[in-house]
Amino acid sequence: xxxIHQWPATLVQPVGSPLSLECTVEGTxxxxxxxxxxxxxxxxxxxxxxxxxxxxxxxxxxxxxxSRPQDRQFxxxxxxxxxxxxxxxxxxxxxxxxxxxxHFGDGTRLSIL
Amino acid sequence: xxxxxxxxxxxxxxxxxxLTINCTYTATGYPSLFWYVxxxxxxxxxxxxxxxxxxxxxxxxxEATYRKETTSFHLEKGSVQVSDSAVYFCALSGRAGSYQLxxxxxxxxxxxx
Numbered sequence: 001x002x003x004i005h006q007w008p009a010t011l012v013q014p015v016g017s018p019l020s021l022e023c024t025v026e027g028t029x030x031x032x033x034x035x036x037x038x039x040x041x042x043x044x045x046x047x048x049x050x051x052x053x054x055x056x057x058x059x060x061x062x063x064x065x066x067s068r069p070q071d072r073q074f075x076x077x078x079x080x081x082x083x084x085x086x087x088x089x090x091x092x093x094x095x096x097x098x099x100x101x102x103h104f105g106d107g108t109r110l111s112i113l
Numbered sequence: 114x115x116x117x118x119x120x121x122x123x124x125x126x127x128x129x130x131x132l133t134i135n136c137t138y139t140a141t142g143y144p145s146l147f148w149y150v151x152x153x154x155x156x157x158x159x160x161x162x163x164x165x166x167x168x169x170x171x172x173x174x175x176e177a178t179y180r181k182e183t184t185s186f187h188l189e190k191g192s193v194q195v196s197d198s199a200v201y202f203c204a205l206s207g208r209a210g211s212y213q214l215x216x217x218x219x220x221x222x223x224x225x226x
């Protein structure tokens with residue numbers, strides 16, 4: 001069966017520090033991969049998605065970036081974090097094709113101080 | 114563009130009460146519809162889905178029917194339990210060829226003994 005792992009589960013970072021969140025998927029090949037942010041009391045905002053290695057689509061302008069160095073690895077990064085980057089970050093995967101459900105990891109709680 | 118509107122929460126029910134969470138959508142084409150559940154501190158889990166008009170998705174006692182004529186996908190459960198306390202998200206798939214899901218803002222359900 002397929003599984004998705006995110007780490008770390010919780011992260012506290014100072015303003016201006018760099019960020020690297022990692023997500024890996026097991027049990028499937030060539031998944032579509034997604035990064036979402038969930039701000040407190042709000043819905044989900046799609047940040048990036050990827051349909052293949054090295055292929056990244058950005059949905060919102062921001063100081064975050066994403067990379068997909070391997071088929072089942074998706075990384076969310078920032079060079080300098082802002083206070084507004086605090087939130088709950090969720091990675092998800094789906095099989096290729098439209099109208100497919102997405103399957104989520106357990107998320108990373110990011111607090112910026 | 115696509116959009117999902119969910120009833121405002123929070124919703125508080127007594128154990129064994131009947132649950133309805135309303136969801137209506139706006140979309141072009143023939144999207145698939147989904148309900149996700151998020152337990153405290155966790156990621157989202159796919160609860161049920163429907164891929165075409167009049168389909169009924171069901172899982173763990175929850176049901177939702179894809180109503181194209183009313184553009185709705187209301188979530189129902191006949192008898193809620195304390196363990197059903199969570200945030201519920203309605204979502205729809207993008208247009209053909211799109212990989213995005215559009216989420217509602219979520220409805221928080223609290224079930225009290």
